[in-house]
Amino acid sequence: MSDEKRPIGTSGTPGRGNRSTSPSAAARALGGAQPVKRPVTKVKKATPPPAKAAPAKTTAKKPPPAKKAATKKAATKKAAPQAPPRLRAVTDEDAAAAAAAAAEEAARRTRTAGAAPLSAGIPLDEIVVAIVQAAQRVLGTDWEARIATLLATIRRRLDGDYEIDEFGFDPQITEVFTAAIEPLAEKWFRLEVRGIENIPAEGGALLVANHSGTVPIDGLITGYAVKKYANRNLRPLGADLVFSLPFVGQIARKVGATLACTEDAERLLTTGELAGVWPEGFKGIGKPFAERYKLQRFGRGGFVSSAMRAQVPIVPVSIVGAEEIYPLVGNVPSLARLLGLPYLPITPFFPLLGPLGMIPLPSKWIIEFGEPIRTDAYEPESADDPMLLFNVTDQVRETIQQTLYGLLVERGNAFF
């Protein structure tokens, strides 16, 4: 009784331990019968391979030093016939099995005898098997080939041995990027894609979409949808602000974006690429939440003239859902001008919750690729006819606006 009332660590009853120099009895029991000392010899005895451990059975109380195991072959042969309880004829296989059993028992004993945790861990072969099974589960049955390919790709990347096109488009980076966006698009935004058959399987086309959402995430998701469902690379045309920002511009170029100017658009379209353009620009993404799904002016119709010169179809794209990800309720024009930005957004969460406010709200998305508007009926020279350009621009704009209204009705609630 009185012993128990002593404060801990004042060297009470034997076996209690004082926490600094000697461990308690419980700690000693955990560690094994012997005091935890001389770890070097423990490790040595702990690591004999199974065949080496065979003699250990004969001298089970005191495990042999490593030198004794040098005569392992002879010892194994000798030890196996000696084993008293075995009465049947001893073959080589039996000897091996006995050796293995002896090894295991020795290993178990050393484990219980408080050997270093190195030997007590999971055996190496089991780890290997586990790794192989995990690889098979993750990568499929041809995991060896796939890992080899992956390693070779990483090596080539580190070596700089890869090709990019003149725009800076890097197909390998784009694939990784697409895979990274997939959960965001499919799980978070619950993306629904319609009319994917309207994207031509080959040849150039100009995708024209509405722009919204404060941060141009709709461009990323559209690129993902085109890559995933139509298996084509979308080459977005971005504002020059994108390319003057560090990191953003670099990544944009690598995933295939380029500057929204007539030269680049025509170069992409004439070489049979799929270009994407958001003609509303900053007016579209920076509009207040109250004006959601109201299309702004469609630029100056430059995209129509580019498509006409290249004689490629225009595919109107209606994106529903991007408006709700960051509801723009306010703007700080003076600060934005100071920072050289087109607007500085205030959302219900953004400056308030700091970085948490940058998480987009999980709205439901629908992207509909509309029926292509052909431009090859017009002469390439008619790209210089402003009245025709305005008409076609209005046609594209009206198509997208009407589709948006229809999709909004079908979607119902924005979040559930």
Next chain:
Amino acid sequence: MGRVVLVTGVASTFASRFAHRLAHLGDDSGIDRVVGIDTILPTGDLDGVKFVRADVRTPVVGKVIAVEDVDTVVHLDVGPPTRGRSSAAKELNVIGTMQLLAACQRSSTVGKFVLGSSTAVYGTSPRDPAMFTESLLARGGVRSGFPKDIVEVESYVRGFSRRRPDVIITTLRGAQILHPDIETPIHRYFTNPVLPTAMGFDPRLQFLHLDDALNVLAEAVLHDRPGTFNVAGDGVVTLSQAARRLGRPIVPLLPIGFAVASRRMIRTMGSDISPDLHRLLQYGRVVDTSALRDIFGYDLNWTSQETFEEFRATVKPGILATLGGRTS
């Protein structure tokens, strides 16, 4: 009677190689004599080239043209300053071109003018289109330094072409040559043990192979190819890719103050960075060479990648070269 070609700036390795090559083209080329002019003695092999030590910034050059009966002028004395401040280079580039053009305008013998210009005339800025064709103008980055000089030089040459419409004028806008023997700003940059870059930017670069550069210039001298043409290896190499190929680590510096920081860093390593290179290292520049192929009629033999690969084989591998398993 054969032709007489005047090559300016022959003290530089590239111009002296070109002069040497012109002089050894043989008799069927119709070139009788090659005259080289520069203010300092050339170090290269100028066998067969008549060297005149004169300053293109003085009216002496007019006398040289008159005395030698020069009918073709190849102006290669325009180039980015390799070190130090750019005021001396500006003097040479702009004033030299003015004096040379004045002399050509007076001369009755000159019938062809070839300008070895640079793609720096397009400047570098984030508002650049992906590829520059010859008809596009710079959108930024030509307000100072060598890009400004080269824009002025080209405008003087255009003025000359208005005043002397009978003279055939070829302007060749070349990318930077990447060759172990030719000293260009980008070559010097890549020989640094570590490469300072602007954080968050990965510029697309183009290089020109020495053979292609010499061939295109010789073609312009031997045949009549009036116009302006971009000359650069097809394809692009990004700076990060180039650094990985060389096995040299890159050191990202803040984009604000990148010019000062990179210069200080490279000087610490015992080398020097040319002024104006920092803009190229931030935004890069790519030109379209289809006019050279379709109108000029020359197919480039080397892409930018191949040019870079040949260059890489000649320099010492960097400390990260073993990372990708490359042995040589």
